[in-house]
Amino acid sequence: MGDSRFRSMLLLVIVVLVPASVHSAVRKYTFNVVSTNTTRLCSSKSVVSINGKVPGPTLYAREGDNVLVRVHNHVPNNITIHWHGVRQLRTGWSDGPAYVTQCPIQSGQSFLYNFTLTGQRGTLLWHAHISWLRATVYGAIVILPKKGVPYPFPKPDGEKVIVLGEWWRADVESVVKQATMTGLPPNISDSHTINGHPGPVAGCPSIFTARAGYSLQVASGKTYLLRIVNAAVNDELFLKIAGHKLTVVETDAAYTKPFTTDTIFLGPGQTTNALLTADQTAGKYTIAVSPFMDTVVPVDNVTAVGFLRYKGIQPFSPPHLTATPPINATAVTAAFASGLRSLNSPNYPAAVPQTVDHSLLFAIGVGVNPCPTCVNGTKTVADINNVSFVLPTVALLQAHYFKLQGIFTDDFPANPPSPYNYTGNPPANLQTTNGTKVYRLGFNETVEVVLQGTSLIAPESHPIHLHGFNFFVVGKGLGNFDKGKDPSSFNLVDPVERNTMSVPTAGWTAIRFRADNPGVWFLHCHLEVHTTWGLKMAFVVENGKGPNESILPPPPDLPQC
Structure with a gap:
């Protein structure tokens, strides 16, 4: 085929x-x-x-x-x-x-x-x-780091990888198919997990005993680098460890200025490295992972629970507990985001683009379209600038590299085609269009994208991921982005560098990056439900001058459609 x-x-x-x-x-x-x-x-x-x-x-x-x-x-x-x-x-x-x-x-x-x-x-x-x-x-x-290159923070005594996930008892492929057929949102998950271990799940008492669940063993007085990953499918998550502070030193594989907090916040696809010192009385301390959702959208509200255990204590020791943030703790997420800054040191400078070749405004959100075969006569859709992205049957990069015609068009809109009050009362007739549209960039051009949340059904936080690049989060705010006023408050010195960031509910986030990587690069919401509905697009970055600025040829075993 x-x-x-x-x-x-x-x-x-x-x-x-x-x-x-x-x-x-x-x-x-x-x-x-x-x-x-x-x-x-x-x-x-x-x-x-x-x-x-x-x-x-x-x-x-x-x-x-x-x-x-x-x-x-x-x-x-x-x-x-x-x-x-x-x-x-x-x-x-x-x-x-x-x-x-x-x-x-x-x-x-x-x-x-x-x-x-x-x-x-x-x-x-x-x-x-x-x-x-x-x-x-x-x-x-x-x-x-390369051999002989130290961390830009005190060397930890040990390192621990903590991967957060999301679990359905049902087959997730069946969940997606049912939602597509009915036009309704898919069922939420049954549990969150810590390194594959769930929290207490209704109807499953046997899987959560004193010996079950994730266990992080530490020694008194030692400092550990926790490598925390949010691999959940649809949920932004908080992580807390009872009685212990965490010092963030890196997000999304980019060093940050040290930032101490008692709560880590991660959207799906985000990572955080944080230092933890075992400086409390020897015992067992609860690790709690809970969801964030500050609007009316249903979400899995099961808290995954593990334990930090000091060496030498008994497994049945009573745990020190911690209170999880409220599910709608917007202030906690805002405080965490505002505390993050790029390290911006001589060895790790923050190369923030100071000028912009492409200034884009992407209105993102969720809406409904007519669907005669669906349960309510409508189906839920998602879009960027009124375009619900349709994946082609031949990969975009193959079509671009081999100059195949008819696979995509390069007319993705740089701005919403019909501007409106994005975070106020939406137009009643704003139906999305479907298309496989890309936005074309020249090699090494600089790009600013303002991602504007909308309230077509309900305002919601969107973790947006860009493939192929790191970007700098230069600004963020609530309400509608004001092109005449808001750029004056942009941080162009040491903004946090990421590959995935959250657009706040009923608000906006501005990012900048340099298009120094030729190819085809996906930008999409990392809530899988929104990606499925069409909240995605792609950038095509042209080759530069010579082979070192050009896409390498495809490998001989590249799969075919």
Whole structure:
């Protein structure tokens, strides 16, 4: 199957391996996509997993390393893997979003993901990027500094990876299909998880005992670097540890000025590295993970619970408890976001674009369209600038690279086609359009995107992820963005650097980045439900001058549609 023009041209491609520095290593991993039994999570069903584990294996490498991951698909589902936050400089073929940079790996097939970790160190994540399979296909990426390069903070005594997830007893593919058929929102999840361990789940008393759940063991007086990942599908999450403060030193694999807090806030796809010192009386302390939602949208409100245990205490010791933030604790999320700043040191400067070549306003939100076959005669949709994005049947990057016609158009609107009061009373007849539209950028051009939340159904926080780039969050506010006034308060010195950030409910966020990575790069809400409904688009970044500013040729085993 697939476009015959693409197949014939692919045969002529010469393999070009990703260049790595002379001091780097090659890290090789094998990911087997298999079905896994999940009785530990109070369910007899099998789920799709990597190497039989949920979460899957942590990928370890150093800055500058060349990473090779061979993915073998042993299940009936099509699969892709996205290396969330990895810059993929010139190697968009390995980015992973289905029908954007590659066709899926079909059952019985394999694909070698090949990329170099250039200029990045910290914690990221990997996950499936097709349908809702990332509910169980996910794991952490740990990028250590180059050998001999220290952390820009006191060296910890140990490191711990903590991956937060979201769990459905039902098959998530069935959940999506039912929602698509009815036009209604999909069922919410049954539990949140900490490294695969759930909190107390109704009807499953046996899985939450004194010995069950996630346990983080520490020694008195020692300091630990916690590498925290939010791999949840649809929920923004708080994390608290009873009696202990956390000092944030990195977000999304970019160092920050040290920031001490008792509550970590992460949207889906975000990561946070934080230092924890075991400076309390030896005992057992609750780790609580709870959701954030400051509007009327239903959300899984089950708190996942684990324990921080000091060495030497008994497992049945009574725990020190902590209060979780209210589910609508907007002030907590705002305080956390405002406390984050780029380190901006001589070794790790914040290269914020000071001028802008493209000034874009993207109105994002959720609405309804007519649907005669749906339950209520309507279906829920999501859009950016009134466009609900439709994935093509041939990957966008293949179409761009081989100049295939008719796959996409490059007329994605730079501004909402019909401006209105975005956070006030919306127009009654604002129906979205469907299309596979991209926005085209020249190599090395600078871009400012103001992401404006809307209230078409209900205002809601949106964690937005950009592939292929880090960006700087230069501004944020409530209400409608004021182009004449708000830019005067932008932070162009040390704004936090991220690959995923939350647009506040009924508000806006401004980001800036430099388009120095040729290829096709997805921008979408990282709430999977909104991505499914169409809250997504893509940038096409043209090649620059010469081979070092151009996309590498596609690998010979690139999957075909």
